[in-house]
Amino acid sequence: MTRTNWFILGMAVLAASLGGYVEHRHREPDASIVSRPLPSISLPDLSGKTHALSDYHGQRVLLNFWASWCGPCLAEMPALNHAQAKFGERGAIVVGIAMDDPSLTRAFVAAHPLNYPILLGDLTEPSTTLQLGDTTTVLPYSVLVGPDGRVLATHTGALSADEMATWLDPDSQP
Secondary structure, three states, X not given: OOHHHHHHHHHHHHHHHHHHHHHHHHOOOOHHHOOOEOOOOEEEEOOOOEEEHHHHOOOEEEEEEEOOOOHHHHHHHHHHHHHHHHHHHHOEEEEXXXXXXXXXXXXXXXXXXXXXXXXXXXXXXXOHHHHOOXXXXXXXXXXXXXXXXXXXXXXXXXXXXXXXXXXXXXXXOO
16 A cells, blocks of 8 residues: 555544544533423323323432333333332332334333333334433433432433432432
8 A cells, every 4th residue: 555545534433433422512411401390291101191290299219211222221120120129119210111113112011010000101202201301312211300309310221220329219319
């Protein structure tokens, strides 16, 4: 290879690396929603009844975005069930928000009973996850909301059981 070809190849690698970095930085969760009031969002449950997310005001709420085709989401569900059973009596609640076709969600929940409410997320742009800071569009995605209705934390990917406990325990600071 000539010196010019090496230079062109090096510049192409540099440009691709820089582009990848910029794309990665652009798609990180939007931390600007943390400490802000939860946006005004209403979503239907599996029977079609609409619920405002503000209905949970006064509780510590873990909003967990998932889909029936998402392996990490499904692996996380037993821990979410356990967390709801453990912390539900202490004023916390897990709310699952399915970012999936409603018929697939209904079939999944019928086959895999959950002990926490499931709402149907809005898939049109801007999607419910995007409105709540998930600029990566990666599932699972979780948002912790404090009793005062302010967003306390966000997390892309599956939460561990320990992280869920920290998030839902009313005596802890996430």
